[in-house]
Amino acid sequence: MVLLTLMAAITIGIVRLRNLFAVVVLGGIYSFLMASVLIVLDAVDVAMTEASVGAGISTVLMLGTLHLTKSEETVPTHTPILPLFVAVVTGAALIYGTFGLPPFGIADTPMHAGPGGDYLALSIPDTGVANVVTSVLSSYRGFDTLGETTVVFTAGIAVLLLLKRAIRPQSDK
Amino acid sequence: MMFAVAIIAVLLALTLTVWRALKGPTVFDRLLAANSVGTGAILLLALFGFMTGRPEFLDLGLTYVLLNIIGTLAVLKYFRYGSLAHGGEDEETET
Numbered sequence: 001m002v003l004l005t006l007m008a009a010i011t012i013g014i015v016r017l018r019n020l021f022a023v024v025v026l027g028g029i030y031s032f033l034m035a036s037v038l039i040v041l042d043a044v045d046v047a048m049t050e051a052s053v054g055a056g057i058s059t060v061l062m063l064g065t066l067h068l069t070k071s072e073e074t075v076p077t078h079t080p081i082l083p084l085f086v087a088v089v090t091g092a093a094l095i096y097g098t099f100g101l102p103p104f105g106i107a108d109t110p111m112h113a114g115p116g117g118d119y120l121a122l123s124i125p126d127t128g129v130a131n132v133v134t135s136v137l138s139s140y141r142g143f144d145t146l147g148e149t150t151v152v153f154t155a156g157i158a159v160l161l162l163l164k165r166a167i168r169p170q171s172d173k
Numbered sequence: 174m175m176f177a178v179a180i181i182a183v184l185l186a187l188t189l190t191v192w193r194a195l196k197g198p199t200v201f202d203r204l205l206a207a208n209s210v211g212t213g214a215i216l217l218l219a220l221f222g223f224m225t226g227r228p229e230f231l232d233l234g235l236t237y238v239l240l241n242i243i244g245t246l247a248v249l250k251y252f253r254y255g256s257l258a259h260g261g262e263d264e265e266t267e268t
Contacts, residue, residue, distance in 0.1 A: 025203045028244060029194055032207075032214040033187075035237075039218050044233060047218075055211070056240045063251045 024062045031055040045133055176224035180217065187213040204248060211241035 011030070031054025038047035119140070123132045127139040137145055187210060194206035215234045222230025 019200070021200055022197075022203050025200070025207045025248065026194060028248075029191065029207045029210045032211050032241075033191075036214045036217050039221060039230075044230070048233060048236070051214075051237055052240055056244050059244055060247050063248060067251070 020066055024059055024066065027062065028055045028059045031058075176220050180220050180224065183213055183216050183220065187217075200252070204245065207248075208241065208245050211237065211244075215241070 031050055034054065035047040035051040038044075038050055119136060120132055123135045124130070127135040190206045190209040190213060194203050194210070197203045197206060215237045218230055218237065219234045222228055222234075
């Protein structure tokens with residue numbers, strides 16, 4: 001609860017600030033608070049991803065973008081009525097959608113009626129991995145994960161090569 | 174009980190650092206606040222792990238610490254050189 005209040009305060013600060021550098025720093029703080037909330041919700045894997053991607057990589061990417069643009073936000077020229085309307089309507093639709101969800105933590109949802117129970121029962125004897133998410137990801141779907149990793153790795157190499165070429169002429173002069 | 178009190182204290186510290194991050198007149202105040210929030214999150218992680226009887230959360234906390242340091246160093250390097258691609262081999266001293 002306290003964490004969510006702090007996150008709301010950070011969000012208001014991000015909206016109000018005009019210095020984009022400070023906004024990037026506040027975004028990192030927001031990600032760390034979000035990771036803490038996810039830990040309290042017992043989703044440690046998601047919290048790990050949130051901390052590394054949200055607070056680490058995206059902060060660095062935002063800084064790289066700031067290097068190419070100005071670091072002060074310009075005053076908007078048009079009125080924010082239409083974006084506000086779209087945001088309010090979308091939020092209302094999402095909140096309306098949550099009324100159709102089953103109560104939190106209930107056991108007999110359709111999600112638990114599928115083959116998930118087999119995984120829960122067979123994970124330890126099949127793979128010996130205690131965390132079921134990990135065993136599904138890297139044992140039952142091992143080749144799929146290997147393919148994903150290969151794609152991401154190739155994309156990373158390509159981006160690195162492109163960035164190297166863009167940076168060379170700058171450092172020569 | 175002891176862990177709950179410690180968690181409340183850490184939450185209080187987090188509130189103070191977030192207040193500084195929002196109010197901070199210079200960018201460096203905000204940076205230090207961001208670093209402290211990262212540390213507070215790690216402390217919260219460790220305390221919550223011990224409170225719920227799973228001390229293996231400490232490993233995750235160590236990874237968080239590494240990420241926190243790298244992130245802060247990246248931001249500071251950007252602030253110093255204006256670019257993340259700078260190798261740092263030619264040290265210029267003017268600021």
